[in-house]
Amino acid sequence: MPYYESVFIARQDISSTQVDQLADQFAEIVATGGGEIKKREYWGLRSLAYRIKKNRKGHYMLFNLEAPAAAVSEMERIMRLNEDILRYLTIKVDALEEGPSIMMQAKSDRDRGRRGDRFGDRGDRGDRGDRGDRGDRGDRGDRGDRGDRRPRDGDEQGE
Numbered sequence: 001m002p003y004y005e006s007v008f009i010a011r012q013d014i015s016s017t018q019v020d021q022l023a024d025q026f027a028e029i030v031a032t033g034g035g036e037i038k039k040r041e042y043w044g045l046r047s048l049a050y051r052i053k054k055n056r057k058g059h060y061m062l063f064n065l066e067a068p069a070a071a072v073s074e075m076e077r078i079m080r081l082n083e084d085i086l087r088y089l090t091i092k093v094d095a096l097e098e099g100p101s102i103m104m105q106a107k108s109d110r111d112r113g114r115r116g117d118r119f120g121d122r123g124d125r126g127d128r129g130d131r132g133d134r135g136d137r138g139d140r141g142d143r144g145d146r147g148d149r150r151p152r153d154g155d156e157q158g159e
Contacts, residue, residue, distance in 0.1 A: 001035065001066050003096050008079055008088035009058035012045060019059040022084060026063070029075045035067020038096050043103050052086045062103070064096045 008026075010019050019042065027037045043060035052058070065072070072090055079088045100108070 001068055003093050004063075004065050004067065004072055004090050005093055005096075006063040006065065006072070006075070006088065006090040008061055009048070009052070009086045010061070011053075011084050011086060012055050012057040012059070014059065014084055016042065016045075016059065018084070019061060022082070023061050023063075026075050026078065029078055030063075030065055030067050030071050033067060033071025033074055035065055035071040037063055037065045039064035039101075041101055041104055044107070055086060058086050060103075062101060066096070 008022075010022060023040060023042075027040070030037055039062070041062040043062065045057050045059055047057050048055065076088065076090060079085045
């Protein structure tokens with residue numbers, strides 16, 4: 001059977017338990033169609049890049065599944081009919097990833113406080129940090145238009 005990755009975004013005003021119930025409903029549809037959900041991850045309530053149906057945030061859920069195409073299309077049909085689902089995307093993949101997804105890895109990094117290590121201390125900046133010796137800038141007094149302003153020919157007052 002082919003492998004798929006599917007992500008859906010649910011409305012922000014439903015609870016996370018309701019999102020789990022939606023995910024259970026979709027998992028049951030896949031199982032009824034002869035497929036199996038290998039991995040299921042709840043990514044949390046996240047901000048959207050732009051407003052979708054007057055929502056600025058959404059609950060994200062990922063499925064890694066092994067199912068026939070008919071079961072996946074039935075799951076997508078139910079997602080399309082459900083008013084709580086803002087968007088969904090299902091892609092066919094060659095193999096399923098083992099372990100947590102990139103989103104869950106980034107979330108665990110933030111939970112452990114690694115963000116300060118990566119962004120707080122800039123460390124060695126190489127040649128960008130210190131500009132070094134700029135050399136002699138020369139005598140600044142011989143610049144005609146700067147410094148003390150002396151009248152030039154024809155600039156004298158009264159003429």
